[in-house]
Amino acid sequence: MGRVAGKIAIVTGGGTGIGRAAATRLAEEGAIVTIAEFDAANGQAVAEELGGDAAFVEHDVREEASWQNLMKSVADRHGRPDILVNNAGILATNNNQELAVTDLEQWRAVQQVNVEGVFLGCKYGVDAMIANGGRAKGGAGGGAIVNMSSIAGLVATAHLVAYGASKGAVRQMTKSVAIDCAKKGLGIRCNSVHPGVIVTNMGNQVMGMGNGNVEANWEARLNLVPMGEPGQAVDVANCILFLASDEARHITGAELVVDGGMTAI
């Protein structure tokens, strides 16, 4: 019996990196996963790889209509969702994101995906989780939302001013959603995960910022990780799995840092 056996899960940005690993771990532990992804080829590939009841829905987290479509698709196929992983995010729209060179266009593009996308996810996710039998309506429902923040939401990111601010907003929003749901007795928990240096496509993009030498930057960045090695996508996925599972039933509004000790010093 898996740790999320039979639960209906949605993973945004599930086509690559941490989202893909989270979809995989949730499926391995028994969840029925819908991969919501902007890139149809990647998203479809993960759904096929997972097989069974796993499905892909093309999704743009910035678009309210896209959320409505996603939630309708999940409801039609499976009913009320139990787990939503708001994972989709972008780093930058330009290869430099220091204060002086970041224009409002890049600023807004990053906030739109990372902040508005998570805001809409929480809004439509909570709404879907309480539909048709949530606790507030006397049912046994409820659910768990896991939002992807970053250590960039905890400490300064001078080279990534817009990204860091977006992840700070996710961290803070997560707590407000957690308390809102708790006070209303909805049985919905909401927590954030804060990865450090992780080997993913986005990790590579981080190292390439400012036209840097990607390999040299990886090496320099790993020197800042006390454990001396980067995290893998599955390490973050296991944190998401734990927070999404009933084992975390008393955890809400919390932040789980997975960074090999980087922000502990």
Add this chain to the structure above:
Amino acid sequence: MAGRVEGKIAIVTGGGTGIGRATAQRLAAEGAIVTITDVNVDKGQAVATELGGAAAFVQQDVRVEADWQRLMDDVARRHGRPDILHNNAGILSTSPQQWLADTDMAQWRAIQAVNVEGVFLGCKYGVAAMSVGGRAKGGAGGGAIVNMSSVAGLVGTPGAIAYGASKGAVRQMTKSVAIDCAKKGLGIRCNSVHPGIIRTEMGNAVMDLGGGDPDRKWAASIRNVPMGEEGQAVDVANCVLFLASDEARHVTGAELVVDGGLTAI
């Protein structure tokens, strides 16, 4: 199916009651070989008997250095190198009051001796034992230490001034131990867990502290928990299990709050 800590050698201090007992049970259920330590022989022995198999009880006073040496010798003789140490033993108070004005040096020191010096000695002897044949010596060793802090280590606790300070020290010490081990390449992780209002004997002691009707104080405390209910010992035990398991292999120096949203607002 192999458990999540299959075959690992675990030590749980204060394993005779409450969260320690629940953690010993969860670790054993997931395949660990658990040594329970406690100052209370009857309670510690009862948990070891209940777990059966290779589980054992060792009488221990966490304040006493010789007891740590004896414990580690005993575990080494029976099982070899420990993989998991849960520094759980702690006390709330030695007097019915713990406001600043009421707390004398005797009470202050009594609490720090168990909660801070006990965890310090645990980290010291735990790391030493885990390092035997460990990574720094070319072996495959390493391990995970999980220290019991509290939400009292994160926010003010005016009615429990000594307890709060002790848990603040545990939170901070955890990060130093984590970084020390990481930088030395020992393969040993160290994290803290921060429970809120939990239904245990210590929970009862919290309600007794400072006088008043304990039932009414339980009710008032639970009203302060956004989720509207207290946690159970197993909810905290599941956090310890996660941090102790290899799923948390990239998590070190982190703090996991399990408080139903109490400190998110």
